[in-house]
Amino acid sequence: MTDQKLAVRVDDISKRFRLYKERNQTLKATVMRGRRSVHEDFWALRDVSFDVPEGSTFGLIGSNGSGKSTLLKCLAKIYYPEKGSITPYGKVAALLEVGSGFHPELSGRENIFLNGSILGMSRKEILSKYDEIVEFSGVSEFIDQPVKNYSSGMYVRLGFSIAIHVDPQILVVDEVLAVGDAEFQDKCRRKFSEFRDKGRTVILVSHSMEMVREMCDHAAWLNKGQLVASGEADPTIQAYLDSLGEAGEREGGHGGQAA
Amino acid sequence: MGYLKEVFASRELLANLTLREVRGQYKRTIFGQLWSLANPLAAMVVYTFVFSFIFRIQPDAGDPSGLNVFALWLLCGLLPWTFFSNVINSGMGSLLINAGLVQKVYFSRIVLPLSYVGSIGFNWLFEMAVLVIALSIAGAFVLPWIPLMLLTMVILAIFATGVALMLSVANVHFRDTQYFVSILLQIWMYLTPIVYPIKLVATQSDEIGGLFGSNITLLDVYQINPMERFVSVFRQMLYDNRWPDPNDYLTIVIWALVSLVVGVLVFRRSEKGLAELL
Numbered sequence A: 001m002t003d004q005k006l007a008v009r010v011d012d013i014s015k016r017f018r019l020y021k022e023r024n025q026t027l028k029a030t031v032m033r034g035r036r037s038v039h040e041d042f043w044a045l046r047d048v049s050f051d052v053p054e055g056s057t058f059g060l061i062g063s064n065g066s067g068k069s070t071l072l073k074c075l076a077k078i079y080y081p082e083k084g085s086i087t088p089y090g091k092v093a094a095l096l097e098v099g100s101g102f103h104p105e106l107s108g109r110e111n112i113f114l115n116g117s118i119l120g121m122s123r124k125e126i127l128s129k130y131d132e133i134v135e136f137s138g139v140s141e142f143i144d145q146p147v148k149n150y151s152s153g154m155y156v157r158l159g160f161s162i163a164i165h166v167d168p169q170i171l172v173v174d175e176v177l178a179v180g181d182a183e184f185q186d187k188c189r190r191k192f193s194e195f196r197d198k199g200r201t202v203i204l205v206s207h208s209m210e211m212v213r214e215m216c217d218h219a220a221w222l223n224k225g226q227l228v229a230s231g232e233a234d235p236t237i238q239a240y241l242d243s244l245g246e247a248g249e250r251e252g253g254h255g256g257q258a259a
Numbered sequence B: 001m002g003y004l005k006e007v008f009a010s011r012e013l014l015a016n017l018t019l020r021e022v023r024g025q026y027k028r029t030i031f032g033q034l035w036s037l038a039n040p041l042a043a044m045v046v047y048t049f050v051f052s053f054i055f056r057i058q059p060d061a062g063d064p065s066g067l068n069v070f071a072l073w074l075l076c077g078l079l080p081w082t083f084f085s086n087v088i089n090s091g092m093g094s095l096l097i098n099a100g101l102v103q104k105v106y107f108s109r110i111v112l113p114l115s116y117v118g119s120i121g122f123n124w125l126f127e128m129a130v131l132v133i134a135l136s137i138a139g140a141f142v143l144p145w146i147p148l149m150l151l152t153m154v155i156l157a158i159f160a161t162g163v164a165l166m167l168s169v170a171n172v173h174f175r176d177t178q179y180f181v182s183i184l185l186q187i188w189m190y191l192t193p194i195v196y197p198i199k200l201v202a203t204q205s206d207e208i209g210g211l212f213g214s215n216i217t218l219l220d221v222y223q224i225n226p227m228e229r230f231v232s233v234f235r236q237m238l239y240d241n242r243w244p245d246p247n248d249y250l251t252i253v254i255w256a257l258v259s260l261v262v263g264v265l266v267f268r269r270s271e272k273g274l275a276e277l278l
């Protein structure tokens, strides 16, 4: 296991957010408080370390607000951690929100070029993959319509289709697939396994344990910014589900006592 | 150097974002691109009525062009100014408006303010082309000055870019910036000889003499304003049809370079923290 190649090394990272009591983004507030700044530190991630093996499909699980999206954003270089480092070995494409940068008045076609270049593709690359992108998205009838006329599912389909054709070594997906219909989810699943067969790595966040269990071979469980467990998917998911079950039982128990 | 490489690598993205603005702007309007002329035309009519017809302001006739049309004289200064002020206003807000993008995708953030320079510059180019045609019809011989005019436009764009970069970052930290700056821009416009000729300031300045017993005059202080130089250079080329004063030209080049260098340094320093501040 140790000599397996890594896709991402998460090395002891901590990410802090400053929570300001007052509206700090006004000049008045700054002048009033002088050089002191009134804030509380909030550690959204604290000393998290784990490795993502190359060629794996890696699930990131945990309850709301546990820091999953924050971790992915650190990986995507949107946030920079206060401590530690997160090192991807290969090109990363992060799908944190589908269709960011779509211009509602522009057509699907124009948006493919816009979004593709936002995601780092060159015009030539987009041109060569254009047909595939449209084909995979399944919105070819509407490709010359402005995207504001798309349904939210079509929006996701097109956005996802562009992102997946960036062809990264490491694809990072933050619960964006939920909006697609069954057919599209199926398509994505197949695309993911195709990805894995090519030795690429997928990191995904999902609240659907079924999906994680079915797709992932490795997983990490975050709770309140701290890593609880990581490793093989099944035991990690089980441990997470057990903890949820326990919490549920405890609450149920209390209820019982009160009654 | 590494930074410049990164920005250069994002040129396609920059082009696409600029196109997004240009194409998206007048989508579903009947007159399309013609709308970009509406604002300067309306301003021209209002200012000409107020300052030429009512206040009877009379700028010197173009020398050697011999032009004597207030509206054209006005536009030679007004169009560069509106470009400048639009770039500042939009560039300043570019990070906030595109917050969704900044928080979800990694890319060189500087392309956001730059894309507004591009799209507003595109409109400006269109306006200037119309102005050149109008000047030619009025009898000025502007065609030989077009290359120099384009160069000066680039220099003004560089100056505006630097200012916009600084303000875009300031605006993320303090949202008051945009309101403050839009007031400042109004004052700034009237402190620049756009609707009145600078000779009126010179007359006042001569009457007052040296300020506070020194030999610094009001005019000297007035001329610190870089936009005064820009406007004057544009008028010398387009309205007067003569070579701009080399001193003036050197001054605007220096202003542009200083502004760009400071702007890029400021922007680069705060770029990484932007996503969580938005």
Ligand SMILES: Nc1ncnc2c1ncn2[C@@H]1O[C@H](COP(=O)(O)OP(=O)(O)OP(=O)(O)O)[C@@H](O)[C@H]1O
Pocket: A017, A018, A019, A042, A044, A062, A063, A064, A065, A066, A067, A068, A069, A070, A071, B275, B276, B277
């Ligand atoms: N820009 C920010 N400023 C301040 N706090 C933030 C910021 N972004 C996230 N947080 C905080 O960090 C914590 C982790 O948030 P994060 O979005 O990573 O959770 P998550 O695990 O993705 O949750 P979910 O399952 O709901 O998507 C939350 O408590 C959130 O309030």
Ligand SMILES: [Mg+2]
Pocket: A068, A069, A070, A174
């Ligand atoms: Mg999340």
